[in-house]
Amino acid sequence: MGWLGLEGRRALVMGAGGLGAACTRALADAGARSAVVDVAEARLKSLRDDPALADAGVRVFPADVTTSEACEEAIAAAAGELGGLDVLVHAVGTNDRRPVVATPDEVWDRIVTLNLSSAFWAGRAAGRLMRAAGRGSMVFFSSVSSRLAHKHHAPYAATKGGLDQLVKVMAREWAADGVTVNAVAPGYTETELTRSYLDKPGMREEMAGLVPAGRLGTPDDVVGAVLFLASQRAAFVTGQVLYVDGGRTLV
Numbered sequence: 595m596g597w598l599g600l601e602g603r604r605a606l607v608m609g610a611g612g613l614g615a616a617c618t619r620a621l622a623d624a625g626a627r628s629a630v631v632d633v634a635e636a637r638l639k640s641l642r643d644d645p646a647l648a649d650a651g652v653r654v655f656p657a658d659v660t661t662s663e664a665c666e667e668a669i670a671a672a673a674g675e676l677g678g679l680d681v682l683v684h685a686v687g688t689n690d691r692r693p694v695v696a697t698p699d700e701v702w703d704r705i706v707t708l709n710l711s712s713a714f715w716a717g718r719a720a721g722r723l724m725r726a727a728g729r730g731s732m733v734f735f736s737s738v739s740s741r742l743a744h745k746h747h748a749p750y751a752a753t754k755g756g757l758d759q760l761v762k763v764m765a766r767e768w769a770a771d772g773v774t775v776n777a778v779a780p781g782y783t784e785t786e787l788t789r790s791y792l793d794k795p796g797m798r799e800e801m802a803g804l805v806p807a808g809r810l811g812t813p814d815d816v817v818g819a820v821l822f823l824a825s826q827r828a829a830f831v832t833g834q835v836l837y838v839d840g841g842r843t844l845v
Contacts, residue, residue, distance in 0.1 A: 599826030601625030604676035606669065608659060608716055609685035610637035612785035613735060616813035617683050617820050622650035624821055626681065629653040629672040659686060660707050665715035673723055680727075681824045682720040684713050684734045687753075691746040691791065702749045709753035710760070717764055717775070725771040731824045734761055736779040738839050754779075758835050765833030774832040776823045781839025783811035807840030815840075 603626045607618045610632035618641060621628050630652060632638050638654040641647060653675050657668045673679040687709045690701050713734055724730025739747050740754035758777060765775040782801045784792065792798045792810070802810050819838050822828050837843050 596625070597827070598624050598821055600681075600821065600824065602627060603680040603824075604673070604678050605629070605681035605683065605824070606631065606672040606676070606679060606720075607683045607685060608632075608668070608712070609683075609687075609735075610634065610641055610654075611685070612813045613780070613783075613816060614683070614685035615641055616817050617685060618652060619644070619646055620817040620821055621681070621683075621824070622647055622652060624825075627651070627676055629655060629676055631655045631657050631659065631668045631672065632686075633658045659712045659716065662711075662715045665712055666719045669716060669719035669723070678727060679720055679723050680730055682716065682724075682730070682732045683820060683824065684716055684732070686712060687735060687750075689747070689750040693746055694748045697748060705749035706753055709750065710756050713757055714760060717760070721764060721768055721773065724773045725768055729772040730774070731828070732761075732764070732773070732775045733820050733823045734775075734777045736761075736777040736835055738779055738781045738837065738842050740779060740835070741843055761835065762833045769832050774823070774828060776828070776832060777835045778816060778819045778823065779835050779837045779839065780816050781805060781811055781837070781842040783813065783816065785813060804845070805840040805842050806844060809840065811838065811840060 605621050605626045605628045607614050607630045610630050618630050642654055655671055657664050659665050736757050737754040739751040740758050761775050761777045816838050819836050
């Protein structure tokens with residue numbers, strides 16, 4: 595994958611779950627030097643012990659990124675370990691499916707903090723470093739829920755819609771500094787976040803039936819878009835939300 599120009603690039607992936615882990619492996623395959631941040635030690639250990647990453651030297655940092663200070667510290671620690679920061683992939687998030695009238699404040703606050711506030715804090719910290727260096731690429735994970743009005747998704751959809759606008763503003767402010775900021779918006783994808791929901795009787799088939807491609811996505815379906823947006827090939831692409839959804843947002 596040398597055509598991407600990611601060899602030796604210093605990349606931080608925030609989130610070691612399904613999508614974050616897939617991005618970490620893909621960045622390693624592309625020759626990037628990577629670090630991963632996650633709150634779950636078990637997920638970090640799984641990446642550390644992954645035979646596919648045995649020679650990649652991926653650094654892992656346990657951190658709960660639900661505060662501004664923790665995000666600042668995680669960015670600083672990764673940049674210090676890698677000798678700088680060229681790529682940020684923000685792949686942390688959560689959902690809690692319930693009607694608006696049954697959504698308590700603590701659920702709203704938890705989802706907004708993890709999905710949106712951590713993106714702002716991490717982007718701000720990485721933006722300072724990348725602007726000073728005169729280059730950098732950020733890729734955030736949005737969702738088709740930023741466009742589609744799924745019931746029982748109010749906090750999640752609100753954070754993803756807000757994220758889309760946050761990406762555009764950061765892209766606008768930092769374009770002249772050589773920093774690109776984009777988002778990838780997966781459709782219905784099999785991940786840790788969706789597994790319990792999709793395992794309900796008939797749900798996987800029902801959701802796949804809404805996708806023109808006729809199937810659900812996988813983390814591997816998403817990584818190509820992330821690698822492109824993080825690469826030198828996308829140096830003139832910024833402020834975009836790329837839907838990787840099998841055509842879901844077409845119908």
